[in-house]
Amino acid sequence: MTTYSGNIRKMRVSVDDEHIAQYQLPIGEQNIGMNSLIGTEIQVQYQGEIHCHHCLKKTKKSFNQGYCYRCFISLAQCDSCIIKPELCHYHLGTCREPQWGEANCLSDHYVYLSNTGNIKVGITRHVSDNVSSRWIDQGATQAIALMRVQNRLTSGLVETAFKQHIGDKTNWRTMLKACPEDQDLLSLKAQLLEKVQPELDEIRQQHGLQAINIIDSPAVAIHYPVTSYPEKVKSINLDKEGEFSGTLNGIKGQYWLLDGDRVINMRKYAGYFLQIDTES
Ligand SMILES: [Zn+2]
Incomplete structure (x- = not known):
């Protein structure tokens, strides 16, 4: 013992x-x-x-x-824009901790799809060897990084576009009750990218072509x-x-x-x- x-x-x-x-x-x-x-x-x-x-x-x-x-009320990492990145307000000069924001929000983010019992869209800062620790934290059995975007705000704008077609929440009860069936994430990726194309074009027009880079990552499986x-x-x-x-x-x-x-x-x-x- x-x-x-x-x-x-x-x-x-x-x-x-x-x-x-x-x-x-x-x-x-x-x-x-x-x-x-x-x-x-x-x-x-x-x-x-x-x-x-x-x-x-x-x-x-x-x-x-x-x-x-x-x-909770003073750290940037506890601000509501962390949950809702489309509300990132760094550019307005109102970030709770601008230095933290520069290090954590004004850097590359990845938009991904994951399977936690349902397919959802999400955002993560780090993907290494095609896997993000965030996917493990949420109990995803499959996931794929779709694109690299230039900062947190852009990731939120892209996620908002995806949310018209797909959820962004994990149902933790469903996640805990079984291992879901495998889905074809690559073909879902293609379908969704087609649907959000107009919004992506708009974001690129406003924030520059480099704002969004579609990447060619494989879909990965995670076992628990x-x-x-x-x-x-x-x-x-x-x-x-x-x-x-x-x-x-x-x-x-x-x-x-x-x-x-x-x-x-x-x-x-x-x-x-x-x-x-x-x-x-
Ligand atoms: Zn404290």
Whole structure:
């Protein structure tokens, strides 16, 4: 048995050579390799202590998955334009933290399609080896980068154009209940690009030809370490329950799947001080 304790952060994700998602849970100064714990007992205790993910100060409540209220209302990374990039207001001179904006928003972004049970459009900043950690975070089983755009605002404008034809949300219950059927993302890409052509032309007219670059990335598959999916999804609420234990049946997205159809979104508890006991 091993005991870990400390403030947790969202799980670090990657894929191995077979494109199986690999998970590490940062806790205090350590990282728990989660994949090897699947099929074993795990016990989690929370005693009411939360530290802000950014300033590390103690906070009674977590805002935006791990921030104190002060950081939530003052950091650019917590502004509403992060969720709605088409509202990026850097060019108006009103960015909460212009330097952060320059480093994070005025740089290349990728627009992608992913399959999380339904096909959706989304935006990510980094794609490496044709995979974005964002796809793993959302539990996508397939994804394809469609285009590289010059900044966050443009990515939002492109996403808005796509949203007339396709959703942009993950239904997390659907995502957690099964592995969806494979879709032909390449042909979907071609169909959608044709539909949004007028809007893309308009964006290029306003922001320059270099604003949008269609790229030739392959569609990739991502597999998750799941031994059995829940039939119904029962969410564990750490704020109310304080602790839980059980067999870890798998991990998908940022969720742990436990016996008894229970699931927990670990990302939601970033900054929580936890004690975690594992079997090995
Ligand atoms: Zn803070």
